[in-house]
Amino acid sequence: MANITKWDTIWHSRGDNASWCRGIILTGGRGLPATQPEEQGNPMHEAEKSIHEFDFNLIGEYFSSIERQGPGSPQATLQALSFIDNLAADSRIADLGCGTGGQTMVLAQHTPGSITGLDLFPVFIDRFNARARELLLHERVTGVVGLMDNLPFHDEELDLIWSEGAIYNIGFVRGVTEWRRYLKPGGWLAVSEASWFTSERPAEIDRFWKDEYPEIDTIPVKVAQMQQAGYIPVATFILPETCWTEHYYQPQAAMQAAFLQQHAGERAAEELVANIRHEAEMYARYKAFYGYVFYIGRKV
Numbered sequence: 001m002a003n004i005t006k007w008d009t010i011w012h013s014r015g016d017n018a019s020w021c022r023g024i025i026l027t028g029g030r031g032l033p034a035t036q037p038e039e040q041g042n043p044m045h046e047a048e049k050s051i052h053e054f055d056f057n058l059i060g061e062y063f064s065s066i067e068r069q070g071p072g073s074p075q076a077t078l079q080a081l082s083f084i085d086n087l088a089a090d091s092r093i094a095d096l097g098c099g100t101g102g103q104t105m106v107l108a109q110h111t112p113g114s115i116t117g118l119d120l121f122p123v124f125i126d127r128f129n130a131r132a133r134e135l136l137l138h139e140r141v142t143g144v145v146g147l148m149d150n151l152p153f154h155d156e157e158l159d160l161i162w163s164e165g166a167i168y169n170i171g172f173v174r175g176v177t178e179w180r181r182y183l184k185p186g187g188w189l190a191v192s193e194a195s196w197f198t199s200e201r202p203a204e205i206d207r208f209w210k211d212e213y214p215e216i217d218t219i220p221v222k223v224a225q226m227q228q229a230g231y232i233p234v235a236t237f238i239l240p241e242t243c244w245t246e247h248y249y250q251p252q253a254a255m256q257a258a259f260l261q262q263h264a265g266e267r268a269a270e271e272l273v274a275n276i277r278h279e280a281e282m283y284a285r286y287k288a289f290y291g292y293v294f295y296i297g298r299k300v
């Protein structure tokens with residue numbers, strides 16, 4: 001859900017239906033809006049609720065059929081991991097906004113310790129736990145449904161917080177600031193975040209991103225924000241283009257026709273695919289100006 005690739009686009013974008021999803025995601029995962037007693041039986045509310053449920057299910061269905069829900073790759077995950085040391089069998093790791101766990105399983109195969117993957121979408125967590133079992137990682141890798149702004153961890157419990165393409169859901173500054181308390185002193189943070197590569201850029205892509213994710217900024221600004229939040233900035237690197245193409249857009253292109261056929265005549269499904277295709281076109285046109293950047297820091 002965000003890269004712009006992402007989920008942001010989907011959530012936010014252009015369709016009238018898109019903002020609901022952004023609301024659900026960004027308000028912290030309360031999931032579907034709660035029905036107040038006085039609203040029960042209100043046809044407007046019921047209609048709104050059914051649209052929300054429909055789109056929520058649709059997005060879950062679309063993205064749970066592919067390996068990743070945001071740009072990234074096993075190589076990028078391992079490159080980020082190469083900056084992190086001192087993990088041991090008793091280390092506690094959390095992967096926030098883990099999706100179906102594409103990156104989590106790579107992480108698990110190359111680190112000791114136990115990993116909790118957390119995501120808003122139950123259908124992603126079902127897939128996550130099935131994959132952990134298939135890979136015989138289930139004794140130390142567990143997926144839980146939850147919200148990244150209300151984490152089920154104790155203060156100073158974690159050795160490492162991982163989050164690929166997901167911190168934007170609550171915002172980079174808020175995420176790095178609020179998550180810090182869950183890290184042990186000296187604990188690690190590794191997050192990927194949409195970032196500008198240049199100080200200036202064409203108006204079209206500037207507008208596109210400012211609509212999708214106004215907190216997008218340049219790499220030096222993000223590094224300074226991380227430092228300000230109480231981390232030593234250890235490393236940053238730009239994810240290669242293949243993280244967007246080969247590992248994210250191409251798998252989707254391969255399944256979109258079947259998805260549209262299955263949902264023939266459904267406006268929400270058509271808009272979902274149209275938004276993702278538009279986002280892919282924007283990336284192809286303007287990839288010199290933005291992308292995902294990994295930020296790795298250590299709690300001071």
Ligand SMILES: C[S@@+](CC[C@H](N)C(=O)[O-])C[C@H]1O[C@@H](n2cnc3c(N)ncnc32)[C@H](O)[C@@H]1O
Pocket residue numbers: 001002003006007025026027028029067068069070071072096097098099100101102103118119120121124146147148149163164165166169
């Ligand atoms: C762009 S996807 C990235 C998924 C995965 N990390 C990857 O790189 O493939 C963002 C993920 O954040 C999850 N998400 C969105 N808002 C969330 C929230 N408030 N709490 C927990 N997860 C959330 C979405 O369900 C989605 O799986």
